[in-house]
Amino acid sequence: MPKIPLIAVVGNPNAGKTCLFNSLTGANQKVGNYPGVTVERISANAKLGDIEVEFLDIPGLYSMHPKSADEEVATAAILGSAEHPKPDLLVCVLNAANLERNLFLYSQLVDAGIPLLVALTMTDLLKPNGDTVDVPRLAQELDAQIVVVIGNQGRGITALREAILENLGSPRVPHVDFGLPPFLEENVTAVKERLARIGMDIPRAELRIGLLEPEPIFRKKLEHVPEVLESFDSARNAIGVQGIAATSVVSNRYDWAAKLTAQVITHVGIPKRTVSEKMDRILTHRIAGLVVFVGVMYLVFQSIYTFASPVMDGVESVFGWLGTAASSRLESIPWLQSLVVDGILGGMSAAIVFLPQILILFVFISILEGSGYLARAAFLMDRLLGWCGLNGRAFIPLLSSFACAIPGIMAARVMPDPKSRLATILVAPLMSCSARLPVYVLLIGAIIEPKFGAAWAGFTLFAMHLLGLVVAIPVVYILNRGVIKSKRIPFLLELPPYQLPRLKDVWIAVVQRGRVFLQTAGTMIFFMSILIWAASYFPRSDEAKARYRLEYFAAPRSGREDAYIREQELRNSYLGQAGRAIEPVFLPAGFDWRITTSILAAFPAREVVVPSMGILFTIGDQEPESGAMRKAIQGAKWPDGKPLLTEWTAVGLMVFFALCAQCMATLATAKRETNSWKWPLFMFGYMTTLAYLAAVGVHQLGRILGY
Amino acid sequence: MMSFDQLQRNMRARVSTIEPNPATLRLQEMGLTVGTEFSVAKVAPFGDTIEIRLRGYSLCLRKCEAAGIEVELI
Numbered sequence: 001m002p003k004i005p006l007i008a009v010v011g012n013p014n015a016g017k018t019c020l021f022n023s024l025t026g027a028n029q030k031v032g033n034y035p036g037v038t039v040e041r042i043s044a045n046a047k048l049g050d051i052e053v054e055f056l057d058i059p060g061l062y063s064m065h066p067k068s069a070d071e072e073v074a075t076a077a078i079l080g081s082a083e084h085p086k087p088d089l090l091v092c093v094l095n096a097a098n099l100e101r102n103l104f105l106y107s108q109l110v111d112a113g114i115p116l117l118v119a120l121t122m123t124d125l126l127k128p129n130g131d132t133v134d135v136p137r138l139a140q141e142l143d144a145q146i147v148v149v150i151g152n153q154g155r156g157i158t159a160l161r162e163a164i165l166e167n168l169g170s171p172r173v174p175h176v177d178f179g180l181p182p183f184l185e186e187n188v189t190a191v192k193e194r195l196a197r198i199g200m201d202i203p204r205a206e207l208r209i210g211l212l213e214p215e216p217i218f219r220k221k222l223e224h225v226p227e228v229l230e231s232f233d234s235a236r237n238a239i240g241v242q243g244i245a246a247t248s249v250v251s252n253r254y255d256w257a258a259k260l261t262a263q264v265i266t267h268v269g270i271p272k273r274t275v276s277e278k279m280d281r282i283l284t285h286r287i288a289g290l291v292v293f294v295g296v297m298y299l300v301f302q303s304i305y306t307f308a309s310p311v312m313d314g315v316e317s318v319f320g321w322l323g324t325a326a327s328s329r330l331e332s333i334p335w336l337q338s339l340v341v342d343g344i345l346g347g348m349s350a351a352i353v354f355l356p357q358i359l360i361l362f363v364f365i366s367i368l369e370g371s372g373y374l375a376r377a378a379f380l381m382d383r384l385l386g387w388c389g390l391n392g393r394a395f396i397p398l399l400s401s402f403a404c405a406i407p408g409i410m411a412a413r414v415m416p417d418p419k420s421r422l423a424t425i426l427v428a429p430l431m432s433c434s435a436r437l438p439v440y441v442l443l444i445g446a447i448i449e450p451k452f453g454a455a456w457a458g459f460t461l462f463a464m465h466l467l468g469l470v471v472a473i474p475v476v477y478i479l480n481r482g483v484i485k486s487k488r489i490p491f492l493l494e495l496p497p498y499q500l501p502r503l504k505d506v507w508i509a510v511v512q513r514g515r516v517f518l519q520t521a522g523t524m525i526f527f528m529s530i531l532i533w534a535a536s537y538f539p540r541s542d543e544a545k546a547r548y549r550l551e552y553f554a555a556p557r558s559g560r561e562d563a564y565i566r567e568q569e570l571r572n573s574y575l576g577q578a579g580r581a582i583e584p585v586f587l588p589a590g591f592d593w594r595i596t597t598s599i600l601a602a603f604p605a606r607e608v609v610v611p612s613m614g615i616l617f618t619i620g621d622q623e624p625e626s627g628a629m630r631k632a633i634q635g636a637k638w639p640d641g642k643p644l645l646t647e648w649t650a651v652g653l654m655v656f657f658a659l660c661a662q663c664m665a666t667l668a669t670a671k672r673e674t675n676s677w678k679w680p681l682f683m684f685g686y687m688t689t690l691a692y693l694a695a696v697g698v699h700q701l702g703r704i705l706g707y
Numbered sequence: 708m709m710s711f712d713q714l715q716r717n718m719r720a721r722v723s724t725i726e727p728n729p730a731t732l733r734l735q736e737m738g739l740t741v742g743t744e745f746s747v748a749k750v751a752p753f754g755d756t757i758e759i760r761l762r763g764y765s766l767c768l769r770k771c772e773a774a775g776i777e778v779e780l781i
Binding site: 062063067097098099100101104250251254258261280284286289290375378379380382383384386392490491492494496 | 763
């Protein structure tokens, strides 16, 4: 079978690359990971005439000298390496409204020596000012074919397709003189000769990039050939990578770009204030801008709350209905009934219930990003988040984590700096998500409110939500100094002109995120739910059940018979046994085996804790608001008759829930986003430790103060 | 001559010298090379982050991260 031609779409961030890629491919894009890194590889197969081709969306980059993992992957994918096949053709996206800087990258891409053609975007942004671009002249100077594409109107896509076909048939490698210093070329030649002596060959372009790279990444490729490495190192020293030479190469390229831009872009009259500049007078104003920002964020999260809740309720009632239906059909086989209803349907429902929030959040993120507002908001927020080692872009992931950490973690991809992104992912689950609310409501209603009144109840609820945020600050600080080893890259942010986001691009982004979530987190939650179900169901036998029934009638009891049996069954299940075995561990926090078991059962999904406490405190499945549950918790006692939950233990338990990583879906999402088990395990470890220590601390403080 | 972090809103300046290090190399790759003229468009609330206009586009950066760049006012 003939090889499918690989066409890489490459360009600066904000050059209109994603829009163009979506227009070329449609929604059937494959989202995977590049081997070994967290960078997503987005590709799609498509038909051009009779030929099948593969389009590859290269992450946006500013320079071929990579500073971050994303850029390293982008560079490797362009130049080709062991893991990445070299593209057959580059579609180089140049933004006409920001031509000078886009031409800088172009000059480096030409050096790569790969056939390319140019897609010139955003020419429509020049028009309001009366500016024009001389396309034939530009094509001549760039030594490449140019297709003018207005991505958000879909204009020029057909012409681009034809041009791609044509260039695949007769590839063109441009030759342009960028006025680079001669000593650079001499050193490239020297290394090339050395390579030839041992029968190796590396394209000049790649050597040039290697000789100039600030960090020795390319150098690793030569480590197995010491004689070449020696000549490479002396060439690098001669050029003086960190010194004036590297600087002058960048300047040479920019001088070329500036001269060419002046030649091809004609300004008519005095440049007017653009619409974007006018909008920015308000939107990035230090007071008005902040007001608008708070308003926009309020709108976003209010909408998530308003629109997601009914859909989530719908999902839950559909699964509830399925559960009832399955339940009645499987009554004759109790274990299968429980597996299907509690294990499989319960697990699927726990996964799918997050989907509405994810989809709605990503509708907003892609609108904010596509319109250019996200960059402004990051600019406004940078100082506020910057001092503890995050940057302005972290506000979206952190705020959305108050609804749910899963979309929050997925939203951390708005941060191009891998170090800040990882730090954000690791603290996102500390934000108090909506699944913690039922626990707070139950405990505050049962213990705090009766004793201290409604005002303190409200304050406790607020304090619980604040706690995660307060804890996150020192955690990020420590993470950035000790734990996350990757390099910090400088915070640079381009403010692109405002644009109306295209519906198609929003749609594709949202579908992509939804699919990724269901594929990864979905399967994980599914299997973990079955595992925990099995641990809480087995061992179980009819004899044991009969024994519990006898026990129930042997002594006067407050609860119902079936509830008592369920409590005993859970108590003697593997999970219950484990809960009782580790009761001593949680004794310093003032938790008995019932609370301990509920905590264990809640590790896959923390919202499980309320129903499990319901079972263990012998009142059966009850809504947390219902009075029976509150009474049972208020009345719960230690075997010696002392009340189980004092206000200190209750606060300790809430603090435990506020800080603990009790959500399989979050861990699975973190695994997907960081592409390794290391970070979700670390997240689990540090959060659980923190939660335990805090709960113990609260209880012990209460004891010292004499409760 | 003044250092980058002394810049105020609405100032126009030209890059005069650049201390070579990886952070300033990236800034040069973004177009802030010796001799480049730019204006300061905005200073973000709470300080350090500023928006400059250069080579026909808007770039935000932190003053502290551009410490190796000296400029002269024009």
